[in-house]
Amino acid sequence: HKAREEETKEDMLLEFLKAVREVSTEEQDASGNATLVLGKTRFHEAVDILACRLRSWGELRTQLLLQDVECQNANLLHLLYLQERNMQYKDAVREREQQSMDRRIDVAVKDECYKLLFRIDNLKRQLKTCKEEQEVMEVTMRERLKVEFEDLVKDLGTQLTMVRSQFKEYRESLQQDMKSNLGEIRAEALRKIIKTENAPIELKRMTLKMAHTEDTIEDLTIENSELKRALLKVRTMNTVKDLS
Numbered sequence: 001h002k003a004r005e006e007e008t009k010e011d012m013l014l015e016f017l018k019a020v021r022e023v024s025t026e027e028q029d030a031s032g033n034a035t036l037v038l039g040k041t042r043f044h045e046a047v048d049i050l051a052c053r054l055r056s057w058g059e060l061r062t063q064l065l066l067q068d069v070e071c072q073n074a075n076l077l078h079l080l081y082l083q084e085r086n087m088q089y090k091d092a093v094r095e096r097e098q099q100s101m102d103r104r105i106d107v108a109v110k111d112e113c114y115k116l117l118f119r120i121d122n123l124k125r126q127l128k129t130c131k132e133e134q135e136v137m138e139v140t141m142r143e144r145l146k147v148e149f150e151d152l153v154k155d156l157g158t159q160l161t162m163v164r165s166q167f168k169e170y171r172e173s174l175q176q177d178m179k180s181n182l183g184e185i186r187a188e189a190l191r192k193i194i195k196t197e198n199a200p201i202e203l204k205r206m207t208l209k210m211a212h213t214e215d216t217i218e219d220l221t222i223e224n225s226e227l228k229r230a231l232l233k234v235r236t237m238n239t240v241k242d243l244s
Contacts, residue, residue, distance in 0.1 A: 009057065016050040161236055168232050172225050 023046070024038035 012050060012053045012057065015053075016046060019046045019049070164236075169229055172229060175225075 020038060020043070023042040027035050027037050
């Protein structure tokens with residue numbers, strides 16, 4: 001459009017100059033210089049024609065510029081429409097991606113929650129199993145320790161019973177030995193009294209009776225000690241039997 005408009009202006013100017021040249025006359029001044037002489041009316045007519053053509057040219061140029069502006073506006077509106085569509089598309093895509101991401105996150109969170117629930121349930125079962133095994137182990141250990149300590153207590157009780165029995169037998173034996181020694185001392189004293197020539201007969205008779213009584217008592221004491229030992233042995237055997 002611009003090249004056509006500039007060409008049109010040149011044509012109008014050339015035609016204006018040609019018209020001016022045609023209606024003007026050439027005169028020479030005193031110096032010999034050529035001068036075109038044109039009447040005022042003719043010149044105004046040529047200028048009016050040029051003005052009309054220039055006005056038409058300006059109107060055409062304005063119309064063409066307006067068309068260009070309208071085309072540019074239309075293009076801009078189209079570009080704006082395309083940009084809005086693109087933004088709407090991007091917003092829709094972003095919204096779908098956000099929804100998809102939310103769904104993926106929701107699914108991932110649910111999967112992790114289910115995994116944690118399964119793990120917690122598994123740990124609860126393992127804990128229950130461990131507690132049951134611990135209870136069984138405690139019962140087993142308690143029974144084992146009970147058996148071991150019962151055997152130990154029984155052994156210690158048996159040993160204590162045997163030691164007590166031996167101590168009682170030793171005490172009875174010691175008492176019997178002491179009584180025998182005392183009896184021998186008394187018998188020796190009585191024999192000395194009997195052998196004494198100056199002792200009265202009644203005293204000697206009483207001494208003999210006393211010696212006889214002492215012998216009887218000593219025999220009974222020995223027999224009693226034997227019976228006590230036998231009874232102690234029987235009691236010890238019964239105690240050992242009850243402990244075992």
